[in-house]
């Protein structure tokens with residue numbers, strides 16, 4: 542390592558022993574990082590290829606106003622997404638406000654009263670509980686007479702095929718599969734595993750719609766769930782596919798009839814995808830997608846680096862330091878609240894924005910314990926940017942993700958360790 546780099550780390554508050562510990566952990570990761578770069582290379586080509594095929598040009602960055610008829614950039618971007626995900630169609634809009642909205646839209650557009658939604662992979666992401674009506678909520682699917690059933694995973698995270706078979710009935714219309722573990726301790730699924738599950742489900746009921754919540758999973762592998770039979774893949778643009786540049790948005794890519802239904806639900810019956818001005822964000826959507834493969838690779842390297850550091854220090858890490866990766870989330874169990882707090886303070890202190898503020902645990906709405914969150918992001922709530930949060934309850938785990946560059950992720954993780962050392966929670 543260049544002396545200038547060492548000096549700079551020290552000037553920014555990272556002591557030598559922390560830096561040395563980090564470099565030591567890093568020395569064993571060369572081959573894995575090469576593999577990640579290879580996946581990024583493939584995905585970079587995939588994205589550029591799709592942009593070339595659809596003749597992306599300067600006029601794509603201009604935009605319509607008002608109703609947004611013939612918003613050329615918007616329509617071209619949707620073709621690019623459809624080609625990246627190898628689907629017939631896509632809906633990619635700033636009017637889709639977040640990942641939860643995209644998922645809610647995909648479900649409500651394609652379910653009708655009397656239909657049933659099935660999750661064969663246990664409990665969905667927290668915010669989906671209110672969308673579905675697992676927790677009673679105004680406007681939920683349950684209020685519209687759509688029922689829900691769920692099959693738990695086996696304790697090792699594998700699929701309970703026997704009970705999935707039993708749960709599929711003549712009212713089952715959509716099967717929802719969440720790729721990432723989110724903030725649970727189950728493993729995230731590989732695209733291959735998702736493909737096996739979809740084949741099984743379609744073997745029982747061929748016309749069932751398989752939807753995959755793809756949040757945090759995009760570009761982690763060379764294939765996406767839509768390559769293995771998913772009828773719709775859904776995600777947020779302030780996660781992986783926005784590449785850190787998209788300031789808002791969500792996408793749904795999939796079968797044309799299903800995407801058309803999403804368009805009619807997002808805007809209005811009769812109008813559908815034809816309206817919805819893109820109001821100047823298209824350049825960030827295109828450029829963000831262009832950067833997304835390498836941004837995702839940087840975030841993955843950060844996650845693997847952290848897993849290796851904290852595993853060496855004896856903390857529980859999920860996934861562990863050597864497992865294969867299917868999303869960009871890393872969990873570290875500290876066992877004590879002070880560990881979670883020090884970690885988050887370090888991540889915050891390493892941020893390009895708001896580095897001088899100190900995160901504190903607080904009673905956030907929707908959570909059953911205090912939660913601490915660290916984020917110094919250019920885009921509010923963006924979790925493709927380096928961010929961390931942890932509920933202040935056993936096992937005192939912190940979940941972190943993102944990093945627009947590997948170098949920033951590295952700094953953040955070293956700073957988290959620096960804070961743990963400062964607080965006396967770790968001695969090197």
Ligand SMILES: *Cc1c(COP(=O)(O)O)cnc(C)c1O
Pocket residue numbers: 639640641642666668719720721722723754756757777
């Ligand atoms: C982030 C996330 C969501 C919800 O996305 P928001 O943009 O926060 O609404 C849904 N599912 C999974 C797995 C996620 O990671």
